[in-house]
Amino acid sequence: MSRIAPPKVMPVYKRDPRTGVVQSQDDVCPVCKSARYMNPSLRFLVNPECYHKMCESCVDRMFSHGPAACPIKGCGRTLRKHRFREQTFEDIKVEREVDIRKKVGATFNRREEDFETLLAYNDYLNDVEDITFNLINGIDLEETNKKFEAYTRAHGKEIEENAQMAVQERQSFSAAQKLERQQARERREAARREEEEEKREVEENRRDVLNRLASGADAETVAKEGQRVQLKKRMDRQAATERQRQLQAAEDAHSECNNKFVIKGLKTKQKPAPEALVDPFGGLRLVDSYFTLQDDYIWEGIQEARKDVKQTAGGYDVRDYAHRSLVAAFSGLGVFVADEITQRDQLAQKDGVVGEDVGLKDAEMIHAP
Template identity: 45%
Template sequence: MSSKNGIARRDEDEVCPVCKSSRYLNPNMQFLINPECYHKMCESCVDRIFSSGPSNCPVAGCRKTLRKNRFRKQTFEDIGVEREVDIRRRVMQVLNRREEEFDSKRAYDDFLEQREEIIANLVGRIDVAKTEAQLQQYATDNMQSIRTNQALEAQEASSFQARMTQEQEEARLRRQAAREEYENERREMQAGREDFLSRLAAGTAADATSIAREGHKVLLKKSSARRSEEDRIRQKQAALRGTETTKRTGGPLTTADIAGAAPSADTGLVKGLRKIKTPEPEKPYDPFMGLVPEKRDYYSLQSFYPSSYLEPIRKDTRMLAGGYDLREYYSRTLFEAFAGLGCFVGEEVAQRDATSAAGISKPAATEGAAMAAVGNAAVNENTA
């Protein structure tokens, strides 16, 4: 009974619900589905109904508006699996956050769980309108990050494909080299055997041992040279693979690199995202590292100072003829006058006296004076 039901169900699936054509009568008939409603119909019905423009689904009870360019062949035998795969692909194209965008592994796991709940709601038709609105709002607010992650995924896929192609090419070259090596070795062994037999045939019985020993030495030399060449080729291939790996991993693109300096914050749907700090604009080059030559903390240098002592010098051509500039005198004098403003002698003396009273250490000058006094007293005693 179950087999009959299975056969009937399969025959029913092979019949177009619109024109009632059967694959039994038309083996070349192709069935198409539309992801809007996933109702299957034959290709001729699709061309006849939707060639002039969008139209409602001809299946009874379905009011979805379908377009011809959305029809495609069915990939999976079960329509439910086909629909779930499409929903999962669509949701993951929008919610395509990466692990490095989150503050912790727990936050990323929560995001994955939330994404699976959204997929389950859409597959099970639970709060479809609310879920679709949340997805649409998230896609609108995070269009830049979505495109960034899509570019990263495309780059990773292309690099993986290139790596697989390279490995397949290397495997093909290794097989070809192994075949060539086998053929060369076989030809060498055949030539050596023929040469050995010809020398034995031309020589005497006493020369057989020496001929065999020489042939054995030749084979050993050839095998040693072949192993050395194989090791050299392996080392060269390993070095090339290491160089290519370094090139691939030397500058990997990240979300922040492609997205630029766009700060990332928690959206209304995804939580726990890491905030990307906006880099400060590069400042212009300063050869003095912020030091202004004529700028001082306690005074500002003027171009003229009235002084009865400086008036004759200012007017004396003999002083100015050699390139003497009074501004250098002003700068040096003011610097020397204000040089001690950062030194608080009173506080240093008080701290020194407090340290001496506590008996922690004596000042160097006091110790030197005490040693000098002891030395003078000893000299006086010896003189007396």
């Protein structure tokens, strides 16, 4: 008997052709223990209240008579049947995050034109993302929910107006798309009719020329007359097509203006203050105070290093050495030891005066509890 463990069988995933949901044969209902392996038509539902998955039969059996507690051990949340739905994403965490973002986005639906400055709009977006992040990751849920509910109560009318505006924009966009498809279909039909009309005119002109030639007319005169008639018809047809195109363009422009009619200028826009230049050093200026570095110095060591290929091939710059030497030479010019001693003595005298005023000697001040 072989001691080698059998290979692990990977779960088989397939996509439901009706809903597009990715399903696995290893899915098992945690309530009735039914598996999709034994029942391929088994449907699993989730409730956005707790996102615990259970089969459709258990949902009908437990929640048909009204709200009930979640049967999953340790949950206990009250669930309602009408909120159960099929899972859209394979990962339940992604499912939950998408639902939370939809909920937050439906409430915080203000637009950039609702703010006076771009900075205020960016701050608003930052606050919305903070609330979304806290709700997704369970951080400060109580405080975050209070903030969410307070905003909903304070801006209820504005939220409803923005939602209605979004619905109107979607309807206008759908109508514009439908109109564009209809116009494209009409243009194709017009092009087809024009092509058929042109073929018919060519055939009629050919028959007319043949009839005239059969009647004994001059061939050259008949040919020129036929070309003139055909050219006139073609020019008339092109002029009619151009007029139709101009009328259609004017109608499209008028329709677009009606669909995109927006009253602007009612809210006073503040001109944003110019942003200051970014200073990565926070105001620190590394400027030499006591000397100015020159491009060249008459010194044998520097001249030899400048001419030595071994020194300069690796990118070494002799000015770095000159700068370090000058810094070392001037490093002690700003230090005055006598002044420091005087300041130290003055501080010591002040400390002694304070100690005498309190009534304590130096030894007592040191050993005082």
